[in-house]
Amino acid sequence: MPDALWTGYRFREVDADGWSTFWRLDPRGQATGLHDWHGRADRPGHRLWSRAATPAGVRASWRTTATEVRLELRAALDIYTKLAPVDFLVNGELYRRHELEIGEQQLVVDLPGDDVDLTIWLPQAGAIAVRTTSFTGDAIPSPPTGPRWLTYGSSITQCTGAYGPSETWPALVARRHGWDLTAMGFSGECHLDPIAARTIRDTPARLISLCLGINIYGGATFSGRTLPGQVESFLHTVRDGHPHTPIVLITPLVAPEHEGKPNEVGLTLDDVRACIELGARSLADPDLQLIDGRTILTPEEAKALYADDLHPGPDGYRLIADRLAPLLTLPL
Numbered sequence: 001m002p003d004a005l006w007t008g009y010r011f012r013e014v015d016a017d018g019w020s021t022f023w024r025l026d027p028r029g030q031a032t033g034l035h036d037w038h039g040r041a042d043r044p045g046h047r048l049w050s051r052a053a054t055p056a057g058v059r060a061s062w063r064t065t066a067t068e069v070r071l072e073l074r075a076a077l078d079i080y081t082k083l084a085p086v087d088f089l090v091n092g093e094l095y096r097r098h099e100l101e102i103g104e105q106q107l108v109v110d111l112p113g114d115d116v117d118l119t120i121w122l123p124q125a126g127a128i129a130v131r132t133t134s135f136t137g138d139a140i141p142s143p144p145t146g147p148r149w150l151t152y153g154s155s156i157t158q159c160t161g162a163y164g165p166s167e168t169w170p171a172l173v174a175r176r177h178g179w180d181l182t183a184m185g186f187s188g189e190c191h192l193d194p195i196a197a198r199t200i201r202d203t204p205a206r207l208i209s210l211c212l213g214i215n216i217y218g219g220a221t222f223s224g225r226t227l228p229g230q231v232e233s234f235l236h237t238v239r240d241g242h243p244h245t246p247i248v249l250i251t252p253l254v255a256p257e258h259e260g261k262p263n264e265v266g267l268t269l270d271d272v273r274a275c276i277e278l279g280a281r282s283l284a285d286p287d288l289q290l291i292d293g294r295t296i297l298t299p300e301e302a303k304a305l306y307a308d309d310l311h312p313g314p315d316g317y318r319l320i321a322d323r324l325a326p327l328l329t330l331p332l
Helices: 047-052 169-177 194-202 214-219 227-241 269-281 299-305 314-324
Strands: 011-014 020-023 059-064 068-076 086-090 093-098 103-110 116-121 127-136 139-141 148-153 180-185 207-211 247-250 288-291
Touching: 059 127, 068 086, 068 116, 093 103, 148 169, 148 194, 169 180, 169 314, 180 194, 194 227, 214 269, 227 247, 227 269, 269 288, 299 314
Parallel strands: 148 180, 148 207, 207 247, 247 288
Antiparallel strands: 011 020, 020 127, 059 116, 059 139, 068 103, 068 127, 086 093, 086 116
């Protein structure tokens, strides 16, 4: 299974039995517990690597007249999450959503047998490895041709609660625009880590979006003194590899049950939004756009569409995509 078959990841690890894990951060040189299936590591913040091994946004496409496709896959629960399904799209529309079981399995999907475009989206939740993809009939790999969009964020960008991997808000926006998506949503782990900044710096992209702040608020990661500088430093690293690439920075979406409540370092969500804006504006960067996350969903919409007091449900992610799609654009 050649690397070119799949897209949306940073590094592919292949074990001795031929199973491929698609890492959205490059674990080489990091103390990540690379060969530990659950991503445990001997360093603080190891959960980031468990999240990085989840193939959110990873997909492959073919032009095919086959009557059947078989995908050999291994699935396990990573820490704190569930298993998401695999989506099979034909000519851009959802054709089959295949639920997974824990363990090794072979997914078999009947295809129309006509000349169609097939895209397989791997799960956005769970510890997933892939071994082989085979067809009954002809299939020619069809790599992405659109501009690459890279988006970084928290669980609200990973979208474990979406209906399926092709219906996360980044997937919906990318599909609508015809973009080549790299989705760097890490549930609970969007803390401005240097490895994330370096990955964005080193990944070619025509557009970069960053949804920052909700994990920083929940984890009390930075204080009002340190957060603006951390945002500034993160953006400087990104700019080292993308001097003029448009960057869209989105502050936390509304969270009605948390608004106005100080966290353990005394910051409210509005304080976090203000610190992020201060850090961003310190660059005086004409190619940097700020979006106030409170404008994406209203408090009333959040109360109706959130699955809990923080995370949108499946229809909430669809609405986020509808709201962000016209705001995320490429320059002419």
